[in-house]
Amino acid sequence: MFDAKTIREDFAILNQTVNDEPLVYLDNAATTQKPQSVLTALEQYYQRDNANVHRGVHTLAERATARYEASREKLRTFINASSVKEILFTRGTTTGLNWVARFAQEILQPEDEVLISVMEHHSNLIPWQEACRKSGAALKYVYLKDNELDLEQLSQLINARTKFISIAHASNVLGCINPIKDIARLAHRHGAYLAVDGAQSAPHIPIDVQELDCDFFAFSGHKMLGPTGIGVLYGKEAVLKEMPPMEFGGEMIDFVYEQTASWKELPWKFEAGTPNIAGAIALAAAVDYLEGLGMDKVQAYEETLVAYLLPQLQTIEGLELYGPQDAARHTGVLSFNLSGLHPHDVATALDYEGVAVRAGHHCAQPLLQYLGIHSAVRASLYLYNTKADCDRLIAAILKTKEFFHGTF
Structure with a gap:
């Protein structure tokens, strides 16, 4: 049985008070907390290996190399890649998507098109703006239908000129998958690459x-x-x-x-310099x-949450x-606004109650412009959150409304 209360014991950071209230951490879409086993792995590497x-042949170097490459294999199995050659360690999702867009820039021609959605995080938007600006290719957007990606429009936009499609698997604002x-x-039927x-x-x-059959898939450890x-x-x-x-x-x-160089084979040709071994x-x-x-x-x-x-x-x-609006079609990302209140005021008021949420444009300004808003409050759930955390959020929202608007 999945027991979030027991799981919480592995996360010492959650056992604190904020503004004299027990912490409710609901900013998991920005970054998640770390269990003791992860903190121990970092400490053991630096203290022992x-x-x-x-390149080293001494014992510590061999141990470090073995653990680093074992980590690559661990990530391979986590996403079911067919080979460790397909697992490149990066600084995070942003780096990975920038690499893909730079590859695209090398092969895009002025008559080509790149297709992204209006819900993209800036990390999956600006690199494509730059790739298209420098190559002369056209950047096309897919918009929304019923608060989700408009698949009919996507199928209409994709054509023989489409060379890359880059789409979020799950929205960091809308909470849709x-x-x-x-x-x-669709992408491969038209000969296009798909980055996720x-x-x-x-x-x-x-x-x-x-199973997804994407050509690229980028993700971050800290989330x-x-x-x-x-x-x-x-x-x-x-x-x-x-x-x-x-x-x-x-x-x-x-x-x-002196004038040329050759590269290692995959995956190492992409990992210049000393990598983030401990990371x-x-x-x-x-994992x-x-x-x-x-x-x-x-x-x-x-x-269930x-x-x-x-x-x-x-x-x-x-x-x-x-x-x-259907819970069955929603991830744990829940973005909202309260009428007449600025999202930053709402987030600050919730923080007074010990509830940590995010407020702002969430690195998705084109999406918010499309929705007709400038910013929003975002509560995001994870495996150590509980129904009691949800109750605290609701109570804090109602208390915020009462404070700013009087009796509700």
């Missing part, structure tokens, strides 16, 4: 990149119980062989001559933790909720 990887497998089928921003899906639902500064870019081996390195220097070279090892510990719980159980538990919280939010007068 700290050495550079791949996009049908990547169906989009991949998995930052908001990999921590919450089982991922099988072979799935791991440390900051580490992430993964998955790419199909055949595609990565075509893709040039994005950074140059130590670790990724095979041999260097990769700790990310593997985070161990998640797999110990079972990603199917993580998903099912979060669905959403089914509990969403209807309560919908009953609050003056609260406008964005994204799907």
Whole structure:
């Protein structure tokens, strides 16, 4: 049985008060807290195995290398990639998506098109703006229908000129999950590459990149119980062989001559310089933790929280909720506004009650402009949250309304 109360014991940071109130952490879409096992993995690496990887032959270097590459294998199984050659360690989702867009820039022509959605995080939008600006290709947008991606419009927009499609698997504002497998089928039918921003899906639902059939899949460690500064870019081996390195220097070279150089084979040709060894090892510990719980159980538990919280939010007068209104079609990301109140005021008031949420444009300004708003409050759930946390959020929202508007 999935027991969030027991799970919470692994997260010491949650056992504190904020403004004299017990902390309710609901900013998980921004970053998640770390269990003790992840913190221990970081500490053990630095206390016992700290050495550079791949080139040393002494014992510490060999131990560090073994643990680093074991982490790559761990990530391979986590997303069911077919080979460790397809697992590239990055600084996070942003880096991975930038690499894909730079690859696109190398091959795009002025008559080509790139297709993204209006719900994209800036990390999956600005790199494509730049790739199209520098190549002369056209950047096309898919918009929304019933608070979700308009698949009919997507199917109409894609054509023989479409060379890349880049789509969020799950929206960091709307909380909807996009049908990547169906989009991949459309993309490949027209000879286009499909890149997926998995930052908001990999921590919450089982991922099988072979079943999804995407060409690229990027995600971040810090959103799935791991440390900051580490992430993964998955790419199909055949595609990565075509893709040039994005950074140059130590670790990724095979041999260097005065005027030319050759690269190591996959995956190392993409990992220039000293990698985030400790981060990769700790990310593997985070994967161990998640797999110990079972990603199917993580998903099912979060669905119960959403089914509990969403209807309560919908009953609050003056609260406008964005994204799907059906709990069964919603992730644990719940964005809303209270009539007449600035989101920052709402977030500050909730913080006074010990409830940590996010307020702002959530790095999705085109989406908010499309929705006709400038910013929103976002509460985001994870595996250590409880129904009691949901109750605290509702109570804090009602208290905020009473404070600003009087009796409700």
